[in-house]
Amino acid sequence: MGNRIPEETIEEIRNKVDIVDVISEYIQLKKQGRNYFGLCPFHGEKTPSFSVSADKQIYHCFGCGAGGNVFSFLMNIENCSFMEAAATLAEKVHINLPIQNEVSPFSEKSPDYAEMFRAHDLLQKFYHHLLVNTKEGTVATKYLQQRGFTEEVINRFKIGYAPNTWDVASRFLEKRGFNLHEMAKAGLIVRKDSDGTYFDRFRDRIMFPIWDNQGRTIAFGGRILYEGEPKYLNSPETKIFNKSKTLYGLHLARPEIRKKQQVILFEGYVDVIAAHRAGVENGVASLGTSLTDEQANIIRRNAENVTICYDSDSAGINAAYRAASVLTNAGCTVRVSKMPEGFDPDDYIRTYGYESFQNNVIGTSLTLMAFKIEFLRRGKNLQDEGELVAYIEEVLKEISLLPKAVERDRYLRALSEEFSISLDALKSEQYQIYRKLRKNKDISAFNRNNNNNYTKKIVAKKKLLPAYYNAERILLAHMLRSEDITIKVKEQVGCSFNIDVHNAIALFVYGYFEEGNAPDVGAILQRIEDEQLRRIVSELAMLNININISDEELSDYIKQVLNYPKWLKIKDIETEKLEALKQQDIITAAQLAKKIIELKKNLK
Numbered sequence: 001m002g003n004r005i006p007e008e009t010i011e012e013i014r015n016k017v018d019i020v021d022v023i024s025e026y027i028q029l030k031k032q033g034r035n036y037f038g039l040c041p042f043h044g045e046k047t048p049s050f051s052v053s054a055d056k057q058i059y060h061c062f063g064c065g066a067g068g069n070v071f072s073f074l075m076n077i078e079n080c081s082f083m084e085a086a087a088t089l090a091e092k093v094h095i096n097l098p099i100q101n102e103v104s105p106f107s108e109k110s111p112d113y114a115e116m117f118r119a120h121d122l123l124q125k126f127y128h129h130l131l132v133n134t135k136e137g138t139v140a141t142k143y144l145q146q147r148g149f150t151e152e153v154i155n156r157f158k159i160g161y162a163p164n165t166w167d168v169a170s171r172f173l174e175k176r177g178f179n180l181h182e183m184a185k186a187g188l189i190v191r192k193d194s195d196g197t198y199f200d201r202f203r204d205r206i207m208f209p210i211w212d213n214q215g216r217t218i219a220f221g222g223r224i225l226y227e228g229e230p231k232y233l234n235s236p237e238t239k240i241f242n243k244s245k246t247l248y249g250l251h252l253a254r255p256e257i258r259k260k261q262q263v264i265l266f267e268g269y270v271d272v273i274a275a276h277r278a279g280v281e282n283g284v285a286s287l288g289t290s291l292t293d294e295q296a297n298i299i300r301r302n303a304e305n306v307t308i309c310y311d312s313d314s315a316g317i318n319a320a321y322r323a324a325s326v327l328t329n330a331g332c333t334v335r336v337s338k339m340p341e342g343f344d345p346d347d348y349i350r351t352y353g354y355e356s357f358q359n360n361v362i363g364t365s366l367t368l369m370a371f372k373i374e375f376l377r378r379g380k381n382l383q384d385e386g387e388l389v390a391y392i393e394e395v396l397k398e399i400s401l402l403p404k405a406v407e408r409d410r411y412l413r414a415l416s417e418e419f420s421i422s423l424d425a426l427k428s429e430q431y432q433i434y435r436k437l438r439k440n441k442d443i444s445a446f447n448r449n450n451n452n453n454y455t456k457k458i459v460a461k462k463k464l465l466p467a468y469y470n471a472e473r474i475l476l477a478h479m480l481r482s483e484d485i486t487i488k489v490k491e492q493v494g495c496s497f498n499i500d501v502h503n504a505i506a507l508f509v510y511g512y513f514e515e516g517n518a519p520d521v522g523a524i525l526q527r528i529e530d531e532q533l534r535r536i537v538s539e540l541a542m543l544n545i546n547i548n549i550s551d552e553e554l555s556d557y558i559k560q561v562l563n564y565p566k567w568l569k570i571k572d573i574e575t576e577k578l579e580a581l582k583q584q585d586i587i588t589a590a591q592l593a594k595k596i597i598e599l600k601k602n603l604k
Contacts, residue, residue, distance in 0.1 A: 009097065013095055022070050023059060023070075036053075037049075043063060050063070057522040060542045067538025068525050116182075116239060120217040122172075123169060123172070131161035139225065143226070144206065147346075148274070160209070161207060162200065165200070170200055187201065189201055211249075211251055221287070223270070247284040248284060248285040253284050259282075262307065264283040264309055265286065265306055266285040268288050272284065280357070306332045308327075308334065312343050320371070335366060338366060345357070348361060399415075469499065473502075474557055493506075493562065576592055
């Protein structure tokens, strides 16, 4: 792993990079005791089981078992090679790699990935230059200024302009050596079927770069100037752009999201930018598509609290209702903002101003239940008894999904007062609905609030482990942090661990210290290429052990490891003895009993 980079350079990178800072770029981490915890980015979960040790510079997920150091984290989450991860981390800590001219971050997934990233980056800069520095961009600049876009906003969001010509981008890319066939696959230009020539995908449009979670340009959104169809044109999906896994502006919003512990979710990039102008800098957008489970999980890994701020028309309200369900299932606490009918966030800010948007839209957002009550009321004639009964049943079903009794009581009382219905009758009906939903397993709140189920299962599983198995794990955990203990274990146990994978780990640790290295779990993990071994080592390194272990305690663990095979042999002989007794072979049974006594005497 990484043999093209000098070992000392790898160690320098690993020692200078803080794994907590790197992982925090992907998920929200909270300190608990000595370690940091968050939602695992490698599997879906609603209760944090992903642990990061700042002391050891490693991570481990107690849910799915993922673990390693900062290099393996980046390799797994970005699906990149070691060389790419090393280049990215070196760039973060300003270390020049000897092979830096041969590698660029995340370029080795396949040769065309690097070209796609580079083309998008160059074209983004080209479009931005055309907007702010050329005559062609004058009309577009004035249009943006009329809509309240400041110079600071234009620069921050790298907004650009695609001229009203057929081949300016095509010629730009071709002159810089890009293969136009590959650029068409990247979604930047289009190939004519009739004659095989290429023309620009975006023409006479305001260009909004779309970034991945790390801030690399992976696509564009183009808004037409003034009138025309389509009003918005987005890049097609490519190898580097997947709508369902992309949230617009996340890398820009992340610092404010961490500060406020909240995400504001918009429908499109223009709304995110408008909100930023209003001082709401923790906004992201789902690019106008229905919010996906993947996007909701990304949001949840960054913050628990989400305020949905979609358009106020019927489509926007319906989309907000769907998004709320997806976010709730991902473990988010959801609120929903309301705007006057006919307004989207951008329109509202330009009409009523920044302060009103912050105070009267974001600041007065509804709880999810309050929003659902209003949503269910839409289009119903509550003067009609049939529609009223249907409405109340729908509301009672939603109340039944609430996890807290206080919340349920509050909304039941409000329903009772508004429609002059007996509170006892409502409670009785709500309880019947609750029982029915629970019987049909149609109530996500049950599973959502069993926060420690998985942790309890893990603890229970560990309690059931045999004594020798736990002894081996504890010995290895001590070996990872101490050369002296490793030497003692090597002398007395060697490769006699009873679990094959434990023997393999012990060999790695023996070899590591024989090379004269200082104790460092991250460095040991760096040498282990096998993913399964790396996961187990990261778990062992996270074990809560007594670091001041006595010689007597250490000796006891070693005895349990060495005695286990002997106990197995004794059990086999005991089985033979019982069989001899069944056959009434008293002499053989007596001989076996004597042998058992001798073996037990020899146990250390």
